[in-house]
Amino acid sequence: MNDKDVSRSTPGAEAVALMYRRMAITRAIEICMAKHVRNNRFSGWWHPGEGQEAAGIGATAAMQQDDYLFYQGRGCSWAIGKGMAPAPILGDLLGKPSGATGGKGGGVPHWSDYSIGVMGEGATLGSVYPLAAGAALAARLRGTGQVALANFGDGTAARGTFHETMVHAAAWKLPLIYFCENNEWLVGTPLKQVSPTENIADYAAGYHIPGVIVDGQDALAVYQVTTEAIARARAGEGPTLIEAKVFRKHGHYAGDPQHYRASNYLDTYRDPLDLLGTHLGDDQAADLREQATADVQSAYEAALAEADPEPDTIFKDLYYG
């Protein structure tokens, strides 16, 4: 299948299978990393995204390959969804030369692949809003029809850059999508304690743009609203603020004891992979998962076997030329 297929509002069977495959790869990486961290071989900081994969997978499925993605980086659903392979991701998490950043990125991920529009992350949360607007403006100036999507968490919606950027993007009708994954937590602080609104989408009103709330555990629902937002953006109608209600299954960071959370918090958890799986035959789902697990395992082993980066890596890529 090619990426065009998934740009229709209801994805076809192939598109759903691709989404499932990518979600399964993400899940396999999540499980692999969780084990890796438990085994204590990890120098970076890993923010697990297991259970929160549907938003990234659903939203990226609605994007064209050359659309610009800026992600926040709980897990890796966004990067995998946009088309990155497991190898550069795992290589990176293990700090190996084959990783996307060649050893410079890691747990607070900085994976990128400009050739498929994965533009990267800013580890100072909220810093990518204006960058995404810059990419959107570039697209507008060149008339390419590309859109830019900025993914962020509910806590990160408090950053001033959220406002400064949307003031302009909405005034100028830039092809920009704000995509919030609201998991109701910022580390150990419940959102409601530090936010005047449960719904991040409520901020849309002030900017006179649509604010859309969607079930973020349901990849197809996310796909749908993102497709609509992108269509608006490409038509020159400006930004949309999408809020996906998602579930943080694990601690903030790998190893977080989560003393701050009720012991039965998992009762309301719905698994996004299972949800999406209902749209596939049982066999197909099992096959895709098995394949994903195997792919990830071999990428993991290859990365493990690799030598550490050369010392002079530290002086590379600072200046071009």
Next chain:
Amino acid sequence: MNDKDVSRSTPGAEAVALMYRRMAITRAIEICMAKHVRNNRFSGWWHPGEGQEAAGIGATAAMQQDDYLFYQGRGCSWAIGKGMAPAPILGDLLGKPSGATGGKGGGVPHWSDYSIGVMGEGATLGSVYPLAAGAALAARLRGTGQVALANFGDGTAARGTFHETMVHAAAWKLPLIYFCENNEWLVGTPLKQVSPTENIADYAAGYHIPGVIVDGQDALAVYQVTTEAIARARAGEGPTLIEAKVFRKHGHYAGDPQHYRASNYLDTYRDPLDLLGTHLGDDQAADLREQATADVQSAYEAALAEADPEPDTIFKDLYYG
């Protein structure tokens, strides 16, 4: 009269007279400074507020003396309204030791008088939002019932600090008033070109706080809405965003040729002093104006006659003690 009188929702005759007197003083300072700048004796940067005085006078009349004011500083209505005398203002504009900042402030004003709650200005616009929240939090922690008011322009509503601060102030129901003077311009850029909304008050919805629009040329109307907002704040009901629609009669800075503005832009101007004057007897208004002009003139002459600050002023007030 004492400040308690003006805290009722409809100000009594004395309160109106005091507002008029303070507006007349502001006007006289504006006229004096405009002349002074034309005569080229001014080293600072003066942002004229003539014609835009009603908002500052009306809002400060609704405040108690110990309420905290952070102003933006187009003209001096806010400082005079809160009770500062002409002498420290003019002394400051002329850079004299008698000025409130002793020669350190000036055209981008930094007048302050903590004893009457005039806390000052940040010349990086929008920087006082969180400061005002800090003062509001201080009041809450001490249980004094004071409120804090942050005054700002329509352009300055785009700053990220606007958002970061209101997220918290609204979530925590801090006794904070946002008071926007929307004159539809930021220097030579029309607001509508860089803003998704004509009404700054529209941002209130996202924070789930009241957003109130008021005729900013009408001091009594401003007084009224501010009184209500302050009552809410003191009652623990949280912030209000007030937007006063005001008129920028002059250029952005003294001497601005305003090439960017229609030649007949003054047609819709309504003078706030005249408007407030209709609530006074003609004689009383004329007397108050005459007195204000004389007071300002003598403060101006006294400041002019003063020697420049001592050179070692530059090393003072950097550290305490």
Next chain:
Amino acid sequence: MADTNSVTYNAAMGQALVSAMRKDDSIFVLGQGVATGGWFGAEKGLADEFGTDRVIDSNISEAFEAGLAAGAAIAGMKPVINMGFGDFALIAGDEIFHKLAKWRYMHGLNVPMSAVVIFPIGTMNGAGPEHSSCTEVLGMHFPGLKVVVPSTAADAKGLMCAALREPNPVLFHSVNTLSFQRGDVPADDDYFVPIGKGCVRRAGTSATVLTYGSMVSPSLQAAEQLALEGIDLEVIDLRSLVPIDWPLVLESVRRTNRAMVVHEAMKTAGPGAEIAAHIQEQAFFDLESPVLRVAGKDVPLPQHGYLESLCIPSTAEIVAAARQLCLG
């Protein structure tokens, strides 16, 4: 010392905070996770004792946090804010280096203004380029703030006690790698290390090492190693970067006639630049060789633990530089 306990660096900061908060109602603490999580443990239990009115979690908004501190300070409170990471000084630059630093000056006021801004700084095995920086040089360049960097648990307590009594805003840099290191900490609630005073951690005659924070310990190790070669380093822990204890520094340099600066912050235009420039200005004719700098490499910090380790001074580098200083 009279009565001491073995306490971690972060817990020592916490002790100072707790005892000050018990006595002084105007102190409150604010930052991301200070009530629910704690900044790597320093204020554990703080919210339990003082309640969430005085120990306040904020949302993700460093500019707001620092600006709020400035506003609360001029309204007479003593805010203590934890900025999470030194790197985030650049997110709240206006609020820290314009507002906190010069609000009084630009308003022509001579009034107390207390605020403690905590910046955990430095590498910690893979926190990456935007969560590992040593940004203390910013507080040296922009006047109006005091700047401290404790290197021991005792100093963490003593300098925090001092910061909480200081009538000027203080940038308090806590060192990430020291967070859980234990030390003997005076039990005295009012244990006080004055801001602006350095101390000699090791007396010596061959050369003076000016250092602070994370580099005190490797410098002392280097000194022990070199002692075997007959090179006798004096190691001064500056503890405060604003003001710097110039009398102590210059007396030592005039005696040893050689000086080097060691810090984790990046070299170019870092703290060592000022220290070296000032020493040669003031003591040029006492110097027998140039003032050397051993400092972080001028690159962002990679997340990979091994690559990261190459970016900051090692004991071996300090030893090599000291040999060059004394023999070369």
Next chain:
Amino acid sequence: MADTNSVTYNAAMGQALVSAMRKDDSIFVLGQGVATGGWFGAEKGLADEFGTDRVIDSNISEAFEAGLAAGAAIAGMKPVINMGFGDFALIAGDEIFHKLAKWRYMHGLNVPMSAVVIFPIGTMNGAGPEHSSCTEVLGMHFPGLKVVVPSTAADAKGLMCAALREPNPVLFHSVNTLSFQRGDVPADDDYFVPIGKGCVRRAGTSATVLTYGSMVSPSLQAAEQLALEGIDLEVIDLRSLVPIDWPLVLESVRRTNRAMVVHEAMKTAGPGAEIAAHIQEQAFFDLESPVLRVAGKDVPLPQHGYLESLCIPSTAEIVAAARQLCLG
């Protein structure tokens, strides 16, 4: 020089911009008032020629502006943004010193990334403590950016031409007091002053003055004054602060054996600290006296014109320091 015209410093920057924009569609200009007002005149008429699609007024949002530049740059455009005032570097610190400076590095990418960030710097008779700062030292400390400060109209054009062809982000500091100063400017559309090259503005033998920006002219005046006393200063205009032209600087210092740095930025931990520290590191045994610094006082800049003038180096101070350097 072949063909030159008398042009103001700001207009010379504008010439470079206009000719580059005519040839290169990927360049656009953004900032507060760049379309409607202009940054003190530099881009007058720019919006008329290129339209408001490419010459874009923004709202009051420095962090957005700089972040947008980073995003547009990685999307292949060449943004030119005017930040209004050097002081505002502290408002957009994260975007400039984390994002523009290290986006590529932290993503492990070796790709071009062009962006020109214009910072008008320095006093201009009463703009006050938050509109007068020289903040160029920030770009020296945080790696990943190039940093220039032209001191003449010709350099303003030549360095802007270079910046617009540079595959790395450039902090372009324009000097407020020079904005309307005229100079002979080469008519050539491609007049190019390479980034990283300083120049000798006055050859001399007694001592080397390292300066740039607003202090070049007072340094030259001081040199003329001192020439009458037999002190023959060499005055080097650094033009670029990242990278600094160390070969030029060190060759000169090794010849004159004396050096001083003159800049308007504040002294402590300012650009001169790095320059002095580096010179004594590299050329200690060639020096006959300490490297001196004549710099802005370590205080915020008062708005009062007279007080302000006391905060920045005067020709008399430069003369006095040079005398001390050569005789004292």
